[in-house]
Amino acid sequence: xxxxxxxxxxxxxxxxxxxxxxxxxxxxxxxxxxxxxxxxxxxxxxxxxxxxxxxxxxxxxxxxxxxxxxxxxxxxxxxxxxxxxxxxxxxxxxxxxxxxxxxxxxxxxxxxxxxxxxxxxxxxxxxxxxxxxxxxxxxxxxxxxxxxxxxxxxxxxxxxxxxxxxxxxxxxxxxxxxxxxxxxxxxxxxxxxxxxxxxxxxxxxxxxxxxxxxxxxxxxxxxxxxxxxxxxxxxxxxxxxxxxxxxxxxxxxxxxxxxxxxxxxxxxxxxxxxxxxxxxxxxxxxxxxxxxxxxxxxxxxxxxxxxxxxxxxxxxxxxxxxxxxxxxxxxxxxxxxxxxxxxxxxxxxxxxxxxxxxxxxxxxxxxxxxxxxxxxxxxxxxxxxxxxx
Numbered sequence: 001x002x003x004x005x006x007x008x009x010x011x012x013x014x015x016x017x018x019x020x021x022x023x024x025x026x027x028x029x030x031x032x033x034x035x036x037x038x039x040x041x042x043x044x045x046x047x048x049x050x051x052x053x054x055x056x057x058x059x060x061x062x063x064x065x066x067x068x069x070x071x072x073x074x075x076x077x078x079x080x081x082x083x084x085x086x087x088x089x090x091x092x093x094x095x096x097x098x099x100x101x102x103x104x105x106x107x108x109x110x111x112x113x114x115x116x117x118x119x120x121x122x123x124x125x126x127x128x129x130x131x132x133x134x135x136x137x138x139x140x141x142x143x144x145x146x147x148x149x150x151x152x153x154x155x156x157x158x159x160x161x162x163x164x165x166x167x168x169x170x171x172x173x174x175x176x177x178x179x180x181x182x183x184x185x186x187x188x189x190x191x192x193x194x195x196x197x198x199x200x201x202x203x204x205x206x207x208x209x210x211x212x213x214x215x216x217x218x219x220x221x222x223x224x225x226x227x228x229x230x231x232x233x234x235x236x237x238x239x240x241x242x243x244x245x246x247x248x249x250x251x252x253x254x255x256x257x258x259x260x261x262x263x264x265x266x267x268x269x270x271x272x273x274x275x276x277x278x279x280x281x282x283x284x285x286x287x288x289x290x291x292x293x294x295x296x297x298x299x300x301x302x303x304x305x306x307x308x309x310x311x312x313x314x315x316x317x318x319x320x321x322x323x324x325x326x327x328x329x330x331x332x333x334x335x336x337x338x339x340x341x342x343x344x345x346x347x348x349x350x351x352x353x354x355x356x357x358x359x360x361x362x363x364x365x366x367x368x369x370x371x372x373x374x375x376x377x378x379x380x381x382x383x384x385x386x387x388x389x
Contacts, residue, residue: 002122003034004388007142009129010037010102013094014264015235015287016209016303020128022101022220022284023208024156027381033388036121039107043141046111054138072267083263086280093283101220115146122388128157128186128207130332132173134166143176154384155183157205157377159332160190165197173197182384184377187335204335205377207306210370214292214310221285225293227259227277233294234260234275235287235304238320241270242349247298248274249353256295261287302332309340314361316347339373340366 006028010021021037028035047054077084108114118124124147131142132155140146144153165173174197177183184205185191191202232254234247251258260275261282262268271278282290288307291297297308297315308315317333337343344359 001034001388002120003036004028004385005105005118005121005124006035006037007124007126007131007144008037009131009142010098011040011042013091015284016301016306017129018094018097018101018284019287019303019307020157020207020209023212024125024127025101025103027208027211031381031385033385035103036105037102038124039104040141041107043136043139045109046114046141046146047139048111049138049140068266070266073263076263076267083267087263089280090282093281093286097283097285111146115148118147118151121151123152123154123385125154125156125384126158127155128159130159130161132158132190133161134169137169137172137176140176144179145176149179152384152388153180153182154381155180155185156381156384157184157186157207158190159186160193161332163189163331165193170197182380184380184384187331189331189335203376203380204339205380206370206373207303207336209303209306210310211374211377212310214307214312217288217307217310221288221292226279226286226289227257227293229257230295231257231259231277232296232298233290234258235264235291235297235299235301236260236318237265238300238318239266239268239270240300240318240320240349243298243300243318244270244274246349246351250296250298250356253353253357254296259290259294261290302336305333305336305345309336309342309363309366312361312363312366314359316345316356318347318349340369342366 006024008021008024009017025035025037077087106117108117124144126142126144130136136142147153177194177198183194183200183202185194185202186204186207188204191204194200194202232247232251236243247258257276258274259277259279260271262271262275262278291304291307291313292311294313297304297313298318299305299308299315300318300320305315305317317337337346347356
């Protein structure tokens with residue numbers, strides 16, 4: 001039987017990206033299906049359209065701020081040898097996890113090779129993460145434009161990430177969405193966009209990381225806590241100094257040390273001298289350990305919020321972007337907290353400390369909500385893969 005091809009962002013050195021890709025493989029193993037994660041170094045390698053026009057469109061959708069953030073990291077690497085060494089240590093931790101964890105296909109160098117290889121698969125599953133973001137849609141990799149019409153195409157928990165599709169992408173989105181045999185997305189707002197574009201009613205399913213309990217995630221991490229003593233764990237991707245100032249106020253009141261993963265998507269000056277411990281030898285396995293053993297978790301990350309929920313932590317989630325930002329992906333966190341009944345854990349940098357300390361660590365009903373969604377999510381996958389199983 002031909003295997004199923006998994007089209008995921010497993011190669012990106014981001015904790016959420018690697019863990020959701022690994023969770024997708026976990027699903028295939030649980031369903032006892034033959035699969036391979038499609039090997040990829042950079043989706044833009046398979047792009048057929050004009051790359052200069054692609055970059056212009058990225059600027060139009062507000063991606064220039066992220067690009068500047070990446071440039072600042074490279075500048076700091078050249079300027080600061082200690083920072084460069086720390087960055088290499090973290091890269092090595094990600095590479096170790098990827099090499100040990102993923103079952104990959106042969107690597108194709110061109111779009112032509114990729115299309116030829118696609119014929120060796122019975123179906124393709126795209127998901128999850130923000131794979132249908134406006135910039136990703138442009139290169140055509142996660143939209144499966146390279147997969148022949150007669151091969152089944154399935155979207156599982158894919159995220160669009162934004163509230164509106166840019167005017168210049170409406171036709172492109174409508175075309176690729178109509179080629180998919182099955183679509184299920186991670187946010188209701190994304191489902192609404194698909195309906196608006198195609199008239200198709202599609203369901204919300206759980207991010208693959210949420211299909212498993214905290215206990216089921218123990219198999220990839222050590223039981224013993226990595227940091228010594230009690231601590232506040234911080235995983236902040238955005239450059240928002242006021243959020244760090246609030247956490248400092250929490251530290252002053254609790255006396256707990258701050259353990260933070262720093263300079264993740266960009267070089268952030270307010271990360272300097274913020275944490276008591278700032279480890280770099282942290283891959284996805286260690287990331288889970290830091291969340292699981294923390295007294296408090298502060299984050300602006302979707303997947304850090306996910307694992308905080310799975311481990312029933314006293315966590316608080318900031319918005320990474322302003323609601324007006326074109327590149328804002330706040331909707332996926334809003335949807336996660338709404339689905340689990342934990343919307344009160346969304347805070348801002350101006351929040352008073354008393355509600356934070358008085359907020360009960362109450363997970364009553366959360367497991368029941370997740371179990372129901374796990375069942376409906378797996379039902380969707382069984383239907384989409386019927387005949388292949």
